Structure formats: structure tokens, C-alpha cells
Amino acid sequence: MSKFIKRNSIIFVFFGVLLVYLINANSIILFFDSSVSKFVFVDVDQIKSNSNIQIAYALDEFEISNDMLQTVNASGWAFCKSSLKNPKREIRLIFKSNSENTPDYAVCIPATLRRDFLATFIEQADNAMAGIEAKFSTITMKNGIYTLYLQVVENDTLSGVICTDRYYEKRNSSFQKVRYISVDNITQTVEYTSDFKLALGEQYIDSDILKVNGWAFLLNKNCNQQEVYIKFVNSDKECTYRAIPQSRPDVVKAYGRDLYELSGFHLEIPVNELPFIPEQFEIIIELENKFYTRSVMYDIQNMV
Amino acid sequence: MKLNIKKVASPVLITIFPIVFLFANNSKEADIKDAIYLILGFSFATIMATVFLLFILHFSIKATLIAEIFSFFLLNYALLEKIIKKIFPQLYYWHVFPLLLFVLFVLFINIYRHLPESTTESMIIIINIACVSLLTFNIIISLPNIIKGGSDNRNTAEKITIEKPQSNLPDIYYFVLDEYSNFNFIKKYYNYDNSVFESFLREKHFTISSDSYNDSDQTLTVLTNILNLDYISTNATSQKEKYDMRQSAVLYQILKKAGYELIGVGKTDYTFALTSLTQGSKTTGIGNVRGETFSQIVLKNSFLYPLITIDHTKRAQEVLKAFDYFEDETNLKQHLVPTCTITYIESPHEPFLFDPDGRNVSPGDYYNWSDKKFYLNQYKYISEKMIRVIDNIISANPNCIIFVSSDHSARFRDEFEAQDKKSPFHALYYCGNLMPSISGKSGVNTWRIILNELLNLKLDENVEVPGNE
Numbered sequence: 001m002s003k004f005i006k007r008n009s010i011i012f013v014f015f016g017v018l019l020v021y022l023i024n025a026n027s028i029i030l031f032f033d034s035s036v037s038k039f040v041f042v043d044v045d046q047i048k049s050n051s052n053i054q055i056a057y058a059l060d061e062f063e064i065s066n067d068m069l070q071t072v073n074a075s076g077w078a079f080c081k082s083s084l085k086n087p088k089r090e091i092r093l094i095f096k097s098n099s100e101n102t103p104d105y106a107v108c109i110p111a112t113l114r115r116d117f118l119a120t121f122i123e124q125a126d127n128a129m130a131g132i133e134a135k136f137s138t139i140t141m142k143n144g145i146y147t148l149y150l151q152v153v154e155n156d157t158l159s160g161v162i163c164t165d166r167y168y169e170k171r172n173s174s175f176q177k178v179r180y181i182s183v184d185n186i187t188q189t190v191e192y193t194s195d196f197k198l199a200l201g202e203q204y205i206d207s208d209i210l211k212v213n214g215w216a217f218l219l220n221k222n223c224n225q226q227e228v229y230i231k232f233v234n235s236d237k238e239c240t241y242r243a244i245p246q247s248r249p250d251v252v253k254a255y256g257r258d259l260y261e262l263s264g265f266h267l268e269i270p271v272n273e274l275p276f277i278p279e280q281f282e283i284i285i286e287l288e289n290k291f292y293t294r295s296v297m298y299d300i301q302n303m304v
Numbered sequence: 305m306k307l308n309i310k311k312v313a314s315p316v317l318i319t320i321f322p323i324v325f326l327f328a329n330n331s332k333e334a335d336i337k338d339a340i341y342l343i344l345g346f347s348f349a350t351i352m353a354t355v356f357l358l359f360i361l362h363f364s365i366k367a368t369l370i371a372e373i374f375s376f377f378l379l380n381y382a383l384l385e386k387i388i389k390k391i392f393p394q395l396y397y398w399h400v401f402p403l404l405l406f407v408l409f410v411l412f413i414n415i416y417r418h419l420p421e422s423t424t425e426s427m428i429i430i431i432n433i434a435c436v437s438l439l440t441f442n443i444i445i446s447l448p449n450i451i452k453g454g455s456d457n458r459n460t461a462e463k464i465t466i467e468k469p470q471s472n473l474p475d476i477y478y479f480v481l482d483e484y485s486n487f488n489f490i491k492k493y494y495n496y497d498n499s500v501f502e503s504f505l506r507e508k509h510f511t512i513s514s515d516s517y518n519d520s521d522q523t524l525t526v527l528t529n530i531l532n533l534d535y536i537s538t539n540a541t542s543q544k545e546k547y548d549m550r551q552s553a554v555l556y557q558i559l560k561k562a563g564y565e566l567i568g569v570g571k572t573d574y575t576f577a578l579t580s581l582t583q584g585s586k587t588t589g590i591g592n593v594r595g596e597t598f599s600q601i602v603l604k605n606s607f608l609y610p611l612i613t614i615d616h617t618k619r620a621q622e623v624l625k626a627f628d629y630f631e632d633e634t635n636l637k638q639h640l641v642p643t644c645t646i647t648y649i650e651s652p653h654e655p656f657l658f659d660p661d662g663r664n665v666s667p668g669d670y671y672n673w674s675d676k677k678f679y680l681n682q683y684k685y686i687s688e689k690m691i692r693v694i695d696n697i698i699s700a701n702p703n704c705i706i707f708v709s710s711d712h713s714a715r716f717r718d719e720f721e722a723q724d725k726k727s728p729f730h731a732l733y734y735c736g737n738l739m740p741s742i743s744g745k746s747g748v749n750t751w752r753i754i755l756n757e758l759l760n761l762k763l764d765e766n767v768e769v770p771g772n773e
Contacts, residue, residue, distance in 0.1 A: 011410055018406050025398050065667045068397060068610050139396060172393035176668065206495075207719065208676060270674070 026140045029069070036071060037136040039105040044096040047151055047161050053080045055152045055160035059132070062168075062177065069137040070175050074107075076132040077117045078152045080160045085126040087154040093134055094161070095146035095168065098181075102142040106151075109134045138175040145169045145178055165245045165262075180269045181242040186229065190284055190291040195219040198283055198294060201266075206303035210274060213266035215248045216283050218292060221259065227286040228265040232278035233297070239275050240284075243267045311363070312354050314428055315371040317435035319350040322379050323602055328442035330598070332542040338598040350375055361416060369424050370412045372431060377408060381607035397610055473562060473642035473758065474735055475704040477697055480575075480646075481686055482523060483653035484710035486729040488514040493720060494680050501687045505731050508698060510706075511739045513730040518746050519770045521712040521725040527575055530747040531555045533755075533763070535770050551577040555751060559644050562759055569647040570626035576646050582625040594654070594671070595619065616670060620657045623649055630693040636700035652682040654716070660684040673716045698733070706733040707754065709747060 005012060021028065030036060057078035065071045078091055089111040096104045114131035117124070124130065146168050151161040167178035200214035212230055217223050228243040246264030271277070280297040320343045327339040350371065357367040377384070385400045395403075415424070490496045505512055518526045519535055528537045528546040531553035537546050556566060568578030592601070595614055604612050626649050629635055635645075651658070655670035656678040662685055665678065672678045690708060697706060710729040714720060730750055732739055734757065742750050745765070752763040 008413075011413065014406060014409065018402060021402065022399055025402075026396070029396075029398050061666065063664060063666050067613075067667075143394070173389075173396065 030137055030140065033069065033137075035135060036069060037107045037109060037134055039107060039136065039140055041103050042092075042094060042106040044094055044104045044149060044161075047094070047149075047159075051151070051159055051161040053082055053154075053158055053160040055080050055150065055162050057150050057152075057162065057164075059150065059164060059166075064175055064177075070139050070173065071135055071137050072175065074132060074134040074136075077114050077130045078111075078132060078150055079121075079124060079127055079130040080152045080154045080158060082154060082158060084154050084158065087127065087158075089127070089129055090153040091132050091134075092151040092153065093132075093136075094149040094151055095141070096149055097142075098145040098147065102144040105141060105146070107134050107136045111152075138170055141170045141175070143170050143172065145181065167244070179244070180267055183229065183240050183242050185238055185240050186231070186284060186291055188291055190293045192295045193218065193292045195221075196285065196292055196294045200298060203281070203298060204301040204303050205271065205277065208271055210269045210271060210278070210300070211267070212243070212281060212300075213246070213264070214283075215246075215251050215260075215263040216265060216285060217251075217260050217263040218285060218287060220257075221287055223260050223262040225287060226262075229284040229286065229291075230265075230267055231282045231284060232274075232300075233281070234276050234279045237276045239278075241267055241269065311358060311365060311368045312351055314368050314432055315350050315354050315375050316347045317432060317439065318372045318375045319346045319379060321435055321439060322605065324439055324442050326602055327598070328446040331446035332540070333592075334598040335544070342599055342602055346379075364416070365421060365428065366416050366419065366424050369419075369428055370415060372428070373411070374408065377404065378607045380605060382605045382609045401607065471563075473564065475639055475642060475701060476559075476564070476644040476754075476758075477704060477706045478644060478646045479690070479693075479706070479708045480527065480648045481652070481690070481708070481710045481729070482648070482650045483712065483714055484686060484729045485683065485713035486514045486516070486710075486727055487512070489713040489724055489727060490680075490683065492724070493714070493717070494676055494683075496680055496683075498687060501691060504691050505694075505708075505733075508694065508733060509736050509738055510708075510731045510733045511742050512732075513741075513743045513745060513750075515744050516728055516730050516742070516746055516750070517723065517744075517769055518712060518726050518728055518748075521715055521722075523575070523711045526711040526728075526747060528553075530751060531576070533558075533748055533751055534767060535748065538770075547574070547577060550575075553577070555755075558755060558759070558761075562642075564642050564644045565639070567643055567645045569629045569645055570649050571622055572646055572648045575648045578646055582629050583622060614655075616655055616657060616667070619650070619655060623651050623657070627689050627693060630696050633696070633700050636697050638701045638703065649686070652679060652686050652714075654679075656682045658682050658685040660688070676717075679714055694733075698736075703735045704733075705735065705754065705758070707731075707750070709750070711747075 030038060055078055057076060059074065059076035059078075063073040065073070074093060079089065080087075090108055091111050092106045092108050094104060094106045109132065111129040112131035112133045113128055117130050118128050121130075148164045148166040148168060149161055150164055151159060153159040167181060169176060169178045195218050196216070197219060198214065198216040200212070202211045202213050204211055210232075216228055217226070223245075228245070229240050230243055231238055231240045243265035244267065245262045246266055247261055248264035249261070251260045251263050252258055265283075278300055279302075280299055282293060282295075282297050285292045323339055323342050323346065327334050327336070353374070354368065354371040357371050358364075361367040361370075381401070381404075384404065385397065388400050388404075389395055485493075487498050487502055490498055502512065519529060520526050520539055522539050524543065524546050525537055525539050525541070528541075528549050529535050531550050533554050537549055541549075559566065566578060568576055568580040569582050570580060571583065572578040572580045573583060596604070600612050600614075603609065626647055629647075654673075656665050656672065657670065659665055659681045665681075669675070669678050694706060694708070697704065708729070708731045713725055713727050713729070715725045728747060730742055730745070730747070732742055732750065732754070734754075739757065740753070742753060745753065746767075746769045748767055748769075749765050752765045752767070755761050756763050756765065
């Protein structure tokens with residue numbers, strides 16, 4: 001055995017070097033590209049608990065490249081609604097994992113100057129550095145679905161964080177925006193309540209896509225804390241998806257309550273990704289670990 | 305042991321085989337010059353590497369076998385990586401390449417230490433025989449296309465005589481928007497009502513056809529035939545022949561005889577064999593639908609594939625520059641010498657670079673036909689741009705002819721019927737006067753109608769459209 005090792009020592013040495021390299025390869029490759037921001041690990045729950053101020057923001061759609069480093073370009077603006085002048089603002093794009101087994105990642109970038117932002121928010125003339133210009137690589141991210149949060153750090157004590165209601169999935173060499181999240185069928189008791197207010201917008205299926213959207217809320221409850229699920233059925237088959245929340249200022253205006261800002265929901269699923277063609281659906285709201293329904297099944301318009 | 309030609313030449317056979325194979329299977333489309341340059345370059349690199357190995361390994365024949373295996377690995381690396389990534393999808397290029405290099409390193413050490421010389425020689429002979437046979441077969445099947453070469457102007461257009469250049473001829477603006485679907489098509493398959501553009505055109509006294517059909521859904525076949533006013537080429541005609549036919553196009557001959565000057569705008573160098581005023585560099589080489597040249601396709605299979613990228617920014621700029629040409633009024637006023645401005649815009653053909661407002665699309669969606677919105681968004685953007693272009697032209701030069709057309713409609717979804725794909729968009733403005741109907745007329749026949757009206761020719765306006773593929 002020792003003779004074998006001695007004779008092939010060079011192979012063993014190379015193998016050892018190769019192993020070390022392979023384990024750290026992603027980080028090594030990123031090290032050589034200084035234009036790409038690196039991820040840091042964060043704890044979103046802790047960030048949320050330390051957050052003490054509201055933020056305003058606008059985020060453009062990510063430009064996701066198909067290049068070797070899976071680079072993503074993000075742009076937009078964000079600032080804390082405070083009276084601070086000229087803060088050394090730092091902005092963080094935080095990807096919160098939907099799974100407990102994967103960490104949360106953040107990209108930290110100094111805020112940049114956005115002249116168009118200044119034109120709109122003249123009162124922020126002293127806080128003009130609110131731009132987001134980030135370029136990062138997703139090759140070191142573990143597979144999973146992530147919710148995008150935005151944190152603005154004005155200084156050591158003042159920061160705000162907000163959920164953007166955008167979801168992204170990292171799956172091996174691909175990173176893309178998630179338009180729907182499939183969940184297990186709800187087995188807990190779903191209560192009927194007359195406080196369930198709902199209006200539907202589009203509810204159809206054609207050769208390409210299934211689309212359902214509208215708004216829903218429970219009277220006097222904060223929509224920021226609700227999750228809307230859509231249960232699709234066909235005969236004895238059912239499947240459930242979590243809808244993506246949407247801002248509905250029209251609902252706020254109609255009801256006169258800011259509580260209903262995030263009452264909107266939408267869901268788009270490519271038909272070829274459905275387990276079956278649904279005929280009806282039901283809207284379910286989850287709030288404080290309880291599920292509520294109107295106990296009404298709605299028909300899906302079949303445009304095929 | 306000494307250096308001899310056999311030891312050095314054998315690996316070259318492995319190196320040139322993928323190039324010859326690819327060329328043989330695409331000899332109608334590919335230019336032999338591209339293949340030759342690649343063969344020479346790769347052969348030189350292989351010979352240098354083999355000589356180096358021979359020196360290191362004391363001119364042992366095993367160096368030849370190692371060089372052959374290494375050549376094969378490097379040239380087909382992308383395929384090997386695909387296979388490995390099916391099993392280990394989380395790996396990237398920088399994992400797989402060093403890993404395979406290590407495996408090869410171990411293999412080569414074992415070849416050098418343990419494989420008998422006689423076995424090595426036998427293996428090399430077998431590999432050489434296989435390579436030579438396959439190379440010979442591939443060269444034979446591609447020979448007819450190589451020898452055929454260019455065309456001897458085989459167009460069969462009718463003899464057309466124009467006595468002398470005529471006076472007071474209007475300027476002509478001929479637009480070809482690649483893959484721009486007609487109104488019926490976009491309504492049927494995308495459920496999109498393009499009535500804004502349609503109403504605009506009708507208000508400007510355009511005659512529109514939504515039921516025309518061309519002979520093919522291949523751009524260069526369609527354009528070659530339109531420019532020659534007859535169906536002289538098919539999809540089976542080689543690209544070289546078709547290019548020659550476009551260079552000596554009957555339409556160009558007629559227009560020049562009538563006194564017209566020809567101007568190219570956009571990507572006309574290759575598609576129309578006309579030097580473009582807006583392109584920085586001449587379009588060389590033939591590309592596939594995605595604009596990849598033969599060299600790029602070969603290199604994409606090799607270990608160099610990470611370096612092969614298509615410059616999409618350049619493609620976007622080409623489109624924008626073509627539209628910008630029509631923002632300059634000096635280009636639009638009536639010319640002293642009658643001018644035919646031929647504009648070819650490779651949009652809304654993929655890649656899908658623009659959203660409806662002209663903003664960037666995410667690179668991952670450049671070729672996304674599954675989600676209809678990407679083609680449709682680019683289509684909307686081009687429609688908007690054309691409204692502005694047409695408005696500018698007519699404002700500066702109302703007494704002109706504008707023929708806005710496409711070669712075919714959208715093509716790359718299974719649901720599109722073959723005949724619908726061949727239906728182009730046609731809209732004709734003739735000096736503000738309503739033309740006789742061009743409804744149902746192919747590109748060839750529409751041009752015949754225009755020329756008959758313009759130059760008082762007597763061309764048959766109902767040449768039958770072949771239905772071949």
C-alpha cells in the first residue's frame with residue numbers, strides 16, 4: 001500500500017488540491033470578479049425585529065443574465081421616511097429562504113445618486129443618495145425559493161425593512177422569478193366567515209396560462225399579515241397555490257382603511273405546469289395561523 | 305524513438321473531424337472559408353501540442369494516443385459537461401473542467417506507465433481508420449455543394465426593357481421587418497388587436513393586405529425571390545447561390561435602369577447585398593436563426609464555449625440605428641436623384657431585446673417563445689416605431705412610395721400552422737393615392753404591381769406562389 005501511494009504520490013497530491021478547490025470553487029471564481037457583489041449571511045427575523053422605521057422604495061425588474069456567473073442586475077431606489085439629512089445610506093437586498101435548511105442571503109450596497117428620484121422627491125434633496133445599483137452572482141446560493149426583502153440602513157440605529165412580495169427560485173444553474181408557489185393542500189379547518197370580503201378580476205385559463213387575480217381581506221384585519229391561497233378543483237382532484245400579494249390603493253380609497261393596502265392577489269401559472277386542468281377555485285385567507293373562507297367555489301372561464 | 309509525420313498527423317485527424325462533420329451537414333448554409341480557417345488553426349495548435357508531448361515523453365508513440373484523447377476531450381468538452389451535469393446539476397464549468405482534466409491526467413499517467421507500445425499502436429491505427437473513413441464520407445457528401453459554388457445568374461425573370469431613365473420618379477422606401485406578423489395572424493395567435501397601427505395606415509392612405517402568402521418562411525429564400533421578381537430559389541438552394549442571386553437581383557437592375565439610386569439601411573449587407581449606411585461593420589458570414597456563425601457553432605461544442613457570446617447589445621443598436629436614420633429630415637426630403645431606400649430590420653425576430661417601451665428585456669428571455677408576451681412586446685415596439693417613421697417620411701416627402709412588409713409571420717410555436725407562418729405583412733403607400741388592391745398578393749407580385757404602376761411595365765401580377773418547403 002505504501003509503495004502504491006509513493007508511486008502515485010503526485011496523483012494524490014493533485015487530488016487533494018482538486019478537492020479543496022472544488023469545495024471552494026464558486027467563491028474562488030467570484031473572488032476574481034470585483035464587479036460582482038458578494039453575498040453575506042443574515043438573519044431576517046432579527047433584522048425585522050430591529051427595524052424601526054418605514055421605507056419607501058421602487059425596484060425595477062431584475063435583469064437575470066444567462067452568463068456563467070448567473071449575474072443579476074438590480075436597480076431602483078429606496079429611503080427611510082425619516083428626518084435625517086445626508087445619511088451614509090446602505091441598501092440591502094435580502095433573500096429570505098422559505099426553507100429552514102437554507103440560509104438567508106443579503107447583498108449590501110452603498111446607495112447611489114438617482115437624479116430621476118430627486119426630480120420626484122424634491123423634499124429629499126438632502127438625501128439624494130437613494131439609488132440602488134447592484135450586480136451580484138447567484139452561484140453560491142443554495143437551491144430553494146427565496147422571498148426578496150429590502151432593507152435601508154440609515155445609520156447604526158435607524159433602519160427599515162420591507163417585504164417586496166417578489167419570490168425567486170434558485171435551482172441548480174438557474175435563478176428566476178417565481179410567479180407562483182405550490183403548497184400542500186390545506187388540511188386544517190377552514191372557517192366560514194361573513195367578514196370575508198372579496199372581488200375577482202381575471203379568472204380564466206387559455207392555451208398558455210391560468211390567471212386568477214382580485215382582492216380579498218377580512219374586515220378590520222391588517223392585510224400585511226395575511227396570506228391568500230387559491231385552491232383549484234376538478235372532480236376529485238385539488239391543488240393549492242399561494243397567491244402573490246399586490247398593492248391595491250383603489251381598495252384603500254374605497255374602504256378608507258390603509259389596512260387593506262396589500263389586499264390584492266394574483267396568480268399566473270403556465271398551463272403545462274398544472275397537475276390537471278381546474279374547473280373551479282376557492283379563495284382562502286390565512287391569518288394568525290387560522291384559515292378562513294367564503295365557502296364559495298368560483299368557475300374558471302375556459303378560453304381554449 | 306524519433307519524431308515522424310505519422311506520430312504528429314494522427315491527432316490532427318481527431319481535431320478536424322468535428323469541423324468537417326459540421327460543415328458537411330450544413331454545406332448549403334456554411335461558407336467553406338470558415339471551415340478552412342478553423343481547420344488550419346486547430347491543426348496548427350494540435351501539431352504544436354503533439355510535438356511538445358512527444359518531446360516530453362521521449363518520442364514514444366503513447367504521446368500520440370494521449371494527444372488524440374486530449375484533442376477529442378477539448379473539442380467535444382461541452383457535450384461531456386452536459387452529460388455530467390445531468391447527474392450533478394449543481395456543478396458549473398469551473399468544477400467539471402478541472403475534474404475531467406484530473407481524470408484525464410490519471411488516465412494519461414496509466415497509459416504512459418502500463419499500456420504496451422504494440423497495443424498503443426493498434427489503438428492509433430483503429431482510430432485513424434475510423435477517422436479517415438468518416439472524414440472521407442463527410443467530404444464526399446458535401447462536395448456537390450462546394451463545387452457548385454455560386455450562381456451563374458440563373459434567375460428566370462422575364463426580359464424587362466426600360467428605354468431610358470425616366471423623370472419625376474418618386475422616391476421609394478421599402479421596409480422589411482423580419483418576422484413581423486400580419487394583423488390576422490397576430491389576432492388569431494396572440495389575441496392582439498393591432499388596430500391602432502392599422503387605423504394609422506388607413507388614414508395615411510395605405511393599402512393593406514392581411515391575406516398574402518409567400519413561398520417560404522425562410523427569410524433569405526423569400527427575399528431572394530422578391531428581389532428577383534420570381535421564384536428562382538427554394539429552401540434547398542445554397543446560401544451562396546442565393547446571395548449571388550440577390551447581388552444581381554432583377555429588381556435592382558430595373559430600378560437602376562430607370563435612374564434610381566439604391567440605399568441600404570439596417571442589416572442590408574448580407575440580406576440585400578446592399579452596403580448599409582447605418583451599420584458600422586459589414587455583415588460577414590452566414591449565421592443561423594440566432595445569428596451564430598459556423599465558427600461560433602463549432603467552438604460552442606468545445607472547452608472554449610464560455611467565451612462564445614452573441615453581442616446582443618450590438619443587435620439592439622443595429623435596430624435602433626436603422627430607426628434613427630428616419631429621424632433625420634435630410635434623409636427623408638425628396639432626393640434630387642430618385643432613390644430607393646431599402647431598410648431591413650431584424651425585428652420582431654428573436655432575440656427579444658425590447659419591451660413595448662423599448663426597454664431592456666432580461667437576457668434569459670431573449671429567446672423565450674413559450675411566454676407569448678416577449679414576441680408580442682417586441683412586435684408592439686416595432687409597430688410604434690414604424691408609426692413614427694412613416695409619419696416622418698410622409699411629412700417630409702408626401703409624394704413617395706412606401707412599401708412596409710415582412711418576409712413571414714412568427715414561426716416558433718407549435719400551434720402556428722405552416723401556411724400562416726408564410727403569410728407576410730404588406731402595406732403600401734403610393735404617393736398618397738389608393739392603389740389597386742394588393743390583397744392576397746405575395747411579395748413578388750406586390751412588387752410587380754408597384755413596378756407596373758411606376759414604370760408602366762406590363763409584368764404579370766399573378767405569378768403563382770409555389771407551395772414548396
